[in-house]
Amino acid sequence: MATSSLPIFPKILGNESAEVCVIGAGIAGLTTAYLLARLGISVIVLDDGPILSGETERTTAHLTYALDDRYFELERLHGEKGARLAAESHSAAIDAIEEIITTENILCDFERLDGYLFTPPGESPQILERELIAAHRAGLSAVERVSRVPIPSFDTGPALRFPRQAQFHPLKYLAALAQAFLKYKGRIYTETHVTAVEGGEPARIETQGGHIVSAGAVVVATNTPVNDRMLIHTKQAAYRTYVIGATIPRGSIPKGLYWDTPDPYHYVRLQSSEQSDLLIIGGEDHKTGQADDGQARYLRLEEWARARFPMIESIAYRWSGQVMEPVDGLAFIGRNPLDKKNVYIVTGDSGNGMTHGTIAGILISDLIAGRENAWAELYDPARKTLGAVKDFAQENLNVAAQYVEKITAGRGQDPAAILPGTGTVFRHGLRKDALCRDEDGRLYEFSAVCPHLGCIVAWNTMEQTWDCPCHGSRFDKDGTVLNGPAISNLAH
Template sequence: MTQTIWLTTNIKSFDSLNESLETDVTIVGGGITGILSAYLLSKNGIRVVLLERGRLLHGTTGHTTAKVTAQHGLIYNELLEHFGLENTQKYYKSQVEAIQFIKEITEQYQIACQFDQQDAILYTNSDQNYKKLEDEAKAYQQLNISADLVKEIPFEIPHKVALSMYQQAQFHPTEFLKVIIDKIVENGGKIYENTTAVDIDYQNKVTLRTARDHNVLSDNIIVATQFPFYEGQAFYSTRMYPSRSYVLSLTSNQEYPGGMYLDVDQPKRSIRYVKHKNETVWLLGGESHKTGQYQKENTNPYRDLQSFGSQYLDVKDWYYQWSTQDYITLDKIPYIGSLNKRHPNVYVATGFRKWGMTNSVVAAHLLTDLIMNRDNPYKDLYQPQRFHADPDVKKFISFNSNVTKEFVTGKLGLNNEPDQLDPETAIKKKHNGQIIGIYKDEHNQVHSVDTTCTHLGCECNWNQAEKSWDCPCHGSRFSYDGTIIEGPATKHLKKIDLEN
């Protein structure tokens, strides 16, 4: 069943914005970052308006694996090499404080969100990555992180060594955030769903324009839309790339041994558990790839995950499956702060590199401090305007070469098969001199769209596993009928009438 386990719970709904408003802070994006920012600001007496394009929590937050950890893959040795000890310590400390915040809020409001302390474990079956795990363990020692290299993990998965970071956590994100949403409303915050932000204007105050021409005037705007819907010549499109990953949920004939696991080899595998309807459900994630860029035809990440699970996890039953998307910055540290120097009162939080549960907390606190003119020790570390010569320049050139390649080759990459499609498949064709995408649904109805992304004009590619048109440049995704699913685009793909 293609549904995320986190969205099987009831989440309060809100009306769409149907009038123009004035407030202190406008927040665009109803995921964990936007919600926590609205909570912290409203708790401090700041008037907030929170706008969400669809439903609250139905984006990346509702499709996470919800690990609450400072162990973000193989990162600390790399950060030490490129940023030095002081900055790396700040990164780690900010993540630890984020875990503690979630723990404290859970206890304060007695939230039944399965907050549970677990060890986080990286493992490898590769000699090359064995050395990397050893180097990572040495970095942990420099940072005084409580951890151990161990030879065994409690699965039959092939492995040579593992690195365990102690006393990390996991939780049920939507159960946690449902309570926070109630607190925002109690604090006087206003929330609107199904309201699309399309532009920002600058006058005496900042004007947020929506697709239905209702404006919100405020002193500050927070753009918490995963990828900034508004870039304001800050060129985030050139400084991040989108990556997708996939999750299957299952029950096993084995008892879950505890811990949260991540394979550092390729393809990566993530394992944790959650209690769901009185059962212990395992979450198996992985199969990451750049959005819209598929290494093989007819790729099916769910099938590959299922094969892995059947081989190693003694599967009893399969349940929900879902996918998620996040953005990765050039130096792997999120961008949190002012959009750019020209627009200091427009703030962004993006590039969480799939570790959004803690980074969202870091962002909410940092943005609240910036708006309230309070000191924050992490301001310089996360500021979006940073640009480091190493390793950024090579990555900048490599990434933008990749974007250019996708822009050009996507326009040329046609499938010249005949129009006789099998149900639930798609092709690209030339029609009246333009490239279009044609999809036939399970009822043999044909859906035709212009596959040019409405964000910056790259050519979308077909994602057979999720029946979507995905932009390989900046991560906008559209349903087979052209409807926006996610990403920076604010307009649907144009529908094409094949009769004309």
């Protein structure tokens, strides 16, 4: 479904107040807002784009409890109880989506299907044995070993089958959820950029137009928090991931969710239309702002796909998006650490943002309504996961290395040499400038210093954006901030 067919909401035009203000109208924000409104709580949602214009628009929408990190790894990081709660909460999230679809009568192509995890050629299937045992210990007793994935065109060898996964059309689902939210007297304002968030009684949310929303609590669901300068951004890293959509003859591959085990891994599923099936294949992830070879990554994805699915007719779609990878495998959902008690965040939702976003809706609405929730400790943004110390150190050393760029020389020499569709960072004495030229030949010039914490942005040719290699802020070629944690534009 094209974004143009999504419902349109007004800009905020004056000061407002509500019991809860949710910032961000992606799956996390809209689910939280809807579940709160269903409890009779008055809620305002603010978003600086149209609704669903963030990463939710780019998702491949596998609804799964077979998470990005293996259950044996989650058990090492969070203990047996933690792995069990992770399995329980992601299964419950899929059930919650199904319940909402039934309650609100939503037509969004939701269907239950199996998921399959397999190893690439040459890799020992031992990892699957470990995973099977850990999944059973986590309470997923229906997970089973099968001799191969049921795709006729390639023999994966042994695989694990995860029953009762699901898929749906995320934009159809969430557009209907937004409408249902209105029915519970919710208010949505779009094209409304939030410039400041302050907890307290009441919480105070300031918008670019100078309007103030006062609220009893605020939920920052901006994918990566725009209100938290530092702490949470040391515990997660932004990665770019790539997707192709290939047409195949109808019925040539059974419906299912398919994943292999390397890091980064490939993720595959099917979307049917009346004429043909679309095979959606993703992977080739890299740290945001640390590679500019998107074209090569699309080609590698296509090569990987054609080798396994010879029935591919043509590549109809290509797109990429950003995922926030937490150092310990699970999202950060709950009270914002070191902040006032009525400020909540949801972030670090990895490639499982559909379920993590739904868990956020359930958990945050429970916290705000003062109800017990057994998942609160597991997802607490203030948690310290001892087993993740190595990953934490590696990610932060990587960030530190990006600051070296700040003092090394700029790469470009002559602005006239910047071709349409390209960008480069120039050094002018101590200053670093980001220069790019659009396809019509117009030159844009900004400071290359990211307004979040001062890293130097890098050009992304495929997206025509400036991406920050430190914590994933992204800016349009005209300097407008597209992704947090930066809350303001590149400086002129």
